[in-house]
Amino acid sequence: xxxxxxxxxxxxxxxxxxxxxxxxxxxxxxxxxxxxxxxxxxxxxxxxxxxxxxxxxxxxxxxxxxxxxxxxxxxxxxxxxxxxxxxxxxxxxxxxxxxxxxxxxxxxxxxxxxxxxxxxxxxxxxxxxxxxxxxxxxxxx
Numbered sequence: 001x002x003x004x005x006x007x008x009x010x011x012x013x014x015x016x017x018x019x020x021x022x023x024x025x026x027x028x029x030x031x032x033x034x035x036x037x038x039x040x041x042x043x044x045x046x047x048x049x050x051x052x053x054x055x056x057x058x059x060x061x062x063x064x065x066x067x068x069x070x071x072x073x074x075x076x077x078x079x080x081x082x083x084x085x086x087x088x089x090x091x092x093x094x095x096x097x098x099x100x101x102x103x104x105x106x107x108x109x110x111x112x113x114x115x116x117x118x119x120x121x122x123x124x125x126x127x128x129x130x131x132x133x134x135x136x137x138x139x140x141x
Contacts, residue, residue: 004082004083004134004135004136004137004138005082005135005136005138006080006081006082006136006138007036007039007040007043007080007081007082007136008078008079008080008081009035009036009039009078009079009081010076010077010078010079011032011035011076011077011079012074012075012076012077013028013071013072013073013074013075013077014073015073018072018073022072023070023071023072024070024071024072024075026065026067029065029067029097029106029108030063030065032077032079032095032097033063033093033095033108033110035079036079036081036093036095037058037081037093037110037112039081040081040082040083040093040136041058043135043136044132044133044135044136045132046129046132051114052117055116055117055118056114056115056116056117056123057114057115057116057117058112058113058114059112059113059114059115060110060111060112061090061111061112061113062110062111063108063109063110064108064109064110065095065106065107065108066106066107066108067105067106068104068105068106068107069099069103069104069105069106070105071097071099071105075099075100076099076100077097077098077099077100077105078097078098078102079095079096079097079098080094080095080096080098081093081094081095081136082094082136082137082138083133083136083137083138084109084137084138084139084140085139086125086130086133086134086137088124088125088130089113089114089122089123089124089125090111090112090113091111091112091113091133092109092110092111093109093110093111093112094107094108094109094138095107095108095109095110
């Protein structure tokens, strides 16, 4: 199996994302992770609308973030997203956040799974769904 590719996108820091200490609020990283997950699903051909139509919903069960440096108003942010572990019912999604100088400012990961929206029970990935996810699977990273 060939190695997948990271999904990479950019954003910038706005005044409303700053906390009382003067740098980006912790919650903003979680919002960027949400955007990253949606971009990842788009990149593999399973956009959220398609999942919804098929009766499947993505659900997060764990989030972890390590902050290394601060981001400030008007900073440019580059975000990398990929899957580092893919199981039959769950996946680990990795995130890296870089400032405009290319310095790593934060790392994070989330564990997610899919559920059947009607039954609210775990959905096992089909062969086709697993193959789609391998496009962004980089193990051991």
